[in-house]
Amino acid sequence: MSHTLGIRQAQKQKTRQALLDAALRLLEEQSLSSLGLREVTRAVGVAPTAFYRHFRSTADLGVALVEEALGSLHAMIRTTVSPSGDSEERIDRAVKLIARHVDEHPAHVRFIARERHGGVQPVREAIGDQLARFTEEVRAELAKDPVSAGWSDEDLMMLAHLYVDQMLSTASLFLETPAEDGEERARVADLARRQLRLISLGRRHWNAE
Amino acid sequence: MSHTLGIRQAQKQKTRQALLDAALRLLEEQSLSSLGLREVTRAVGVAPTAFYRHFRSTADLGVALVEEALGSLHAMIRTTVSPSGDSEERIDRAVKLIARHVDEHPAHVRFIARERHGGVQPVREAIGDQLARFTEEVRAELAKDPVSAGWSDEDLMMLAHLYVDQMLSTASLFLETPAEDGEERARVADLARRQLRLISLGRRHWNAE
């Protein structure tokens, strides 16, 4: 069904992507609420008015960036939490996956961390929606896991929330640690593993007393 | 030693505080990196140039706001984590304390959550420093607690980090929930208590196997 879209729409999507890329780049050293439309178009090398052909405002562009940054992450999340293998190696796999993702998409991760509580309401809401979807997906995976089988929905959501928070916190820590400083990175990974281990421990004893 | 400071310095501190208050107010609907100096002085009713008598830039003002928002919080943190009373009532006390603090200083909490990963480096660093101090203080308290007595320093820091993250996450959730919606607030409090309970459970079994 992918009808090789005409050279017209192709060009449009190309400049649209250029705008998104330039914005993401500029957002590494400022927040969305201070990002100017002219600033973005200037970086792309296009007239200011061209911006309006793609986005109503910078807030609108921000929402599009949320999709780009989080939209494709669902599959990865699910495979991370899915119960396969020993607990210890699952933890190790999860931490490595987070580190890899941060290294491959640092600007995206920074954008989400920054705008999650940022000054632009529609963007905050878009991020909140996506994170809620993540949490729900983690909850669904946890329900399958024998360790947390038969838990109440409140308990499952509590645990899912804890895992998502942990993931974001760890990603943010990796982001703040330059990739060259292998020693510090190792310390962050170690911290994350210990925390996941403690949560996993609390999980196993949750209904045992 | 508090030599009732002259009517001159008193006036200065008064407008300085007015600038801080106005800025905090404006920052409820935007982030620091988009806060203009003229915007602040206009809100106070003072000439733009007067700003320079107090701060070098808005980033400088932001750092001052960090002190105001977090500087006085250390004592509270310590008493919250300190081991006194049953585990369950300690958890309840901590959650109530967070809720109360958010209700009394919502703008401060919002500011910290927003600028922790915000676009202004000096402010990010100031917040990071304060949070590191908090984490260290929590670690020191945990070392006294019989439940985590004899733990390694890495383990203690791991747990302290977990508690501080938890505290911030809960505060942010309270902030997003309007104070009138008692039902939703109760759900947030319930979630926070369950999470603390699970962490506490993992804590008790940490070195038991």
Add this chain to the structure above:
DNA sequence: AATTCCGGAGAACAGTTGTTAACTGCATGG
């Protein structure tokens, strides 16, 4: 081949920004 559509350019708008300089009036210290 003729016509419509539309992404982008260009120019102009009123309003905003940070920063500079030189000033005024009043509390302060000698």
Add this chain to the structure above:
DNA sequence: CCATGCAGTTAACAACTGTTCTCCGGAATT
């Protein structure tokens, strides 16, 4: 009581902002 210090003012600057309207050229449609 007089001279100094200094918080705050006024005026002006070049640079920047979002938004509107008009136009152009080439792809898409008929």
